[in-house]
Amino acid sequence: MTTPPAADAAADAGVPAMDSAALAGFDRRSAIDAVRLRIGMAISLGLLKPGERLPDQQEVALGLSVSPITARRALASLAEQGVVVRRRGRGGGTFVADEPPQQVLRELAASPAESQAVHRLVDRRLLFECAVTHYAAANATAGQLDELERLTAEMAISTNWSDYHQADEKFHRLVAEASGLGSAVEAYNETLAELYAYFIPYPIGLLHQSNRDHIALVASLKAGDMAAAVDVSRKHVDILHRTMFMGLSS
Incomplete structure (x- = not known):
């Protein structure tokens, strides 16, 4: 619902079991790639809108039943690709990019x-x-x-x-x-x-x-x-x- 990197497991002893077992369902994707796919598909389908603020990193982890480290790395990867943007300061956070790269979103698709x-x-x-x-x-x-x-x-x-x-x-x-x-x-x-x-x-x-x-x-x-x-x-x-x-x- 592939075992995540050992560093993830060691750093997060209290992580739900889903992080190591259930995420195996995503065609043997890594836990990080599975989270990237889930957020990317939500954007592609219009469930997450351009400019919409995502919950904070801890809440993303809890909401997707993965470890905080997995959520952090997935969000960082999406930010590097321009799918989401991170803003600092008051009112900051992680937001869906105004114009997420369509090629990246096409790659974030389920088989x-x-x-x-x-x-x-x-x-x-x-x-x-x-x-x-x-x-x-x-x-x-x-x-x-x-x-x-x-x-x-x-x-x-x-x-x-x-x-x-x-x-x-x-x-x-x-x-x-x-x-x-x-x-x-x-x-x-x-x-x-x-x-x-x-x-x-x-x-x-x-x-x-x-x-x-x-x-x-x-x-x-x-x-x-x-x-x-x-x-x-x-x-x-x-x-x-x-x-x-x-x-x-x-």
Whole structure:
């Protein structure tokens, strides 16, 4: 969702496992190149606009589930190629270039094999998602339901894709935990991590729309309505076939 350079791992002991395992999905790209691709594709597809400010380096790392060093090196590489620009001082940061080089953006494209891999991961997650949601409707505790509701509120007020992604990941992992399915939860989390390695930055408005599914899911879980909960989850995941990068670029 290829192991990063040893220096990255050593410098960042607390990095999510996705940095070393899930990023292998990008056609054996390095972790740095995978991040470059994800940001570059978001720019090519118009999801990140010219002049738009990216979250700070730490937030980019958290939002893309990679190490801070990987994020820093990827952003530095994109800056060297003119895809993003860095500005110092008050109001500074990293911004999408007003006119990113089109040749560079064309090089930052996923292969057909990578698109096929994403489709397979979406199908695998769809199967897992329906299962964990079904059992979560029966087994979720009051405390877990309250936390899920809190996470939907956090996503609703998120102002950028990084903040949203972090809450989104916690939400789905908690739904899986609430299912009480034991080792199956670990398999679900592995699939989720693999798929998250392909996510690219999206406009916060689109993500807020997606959060409506989370809100509906929590309502179904609270009501113990298994059928309704599974239906929400099925639609929430199935749409990824059309809205992840390979669908947007077709």
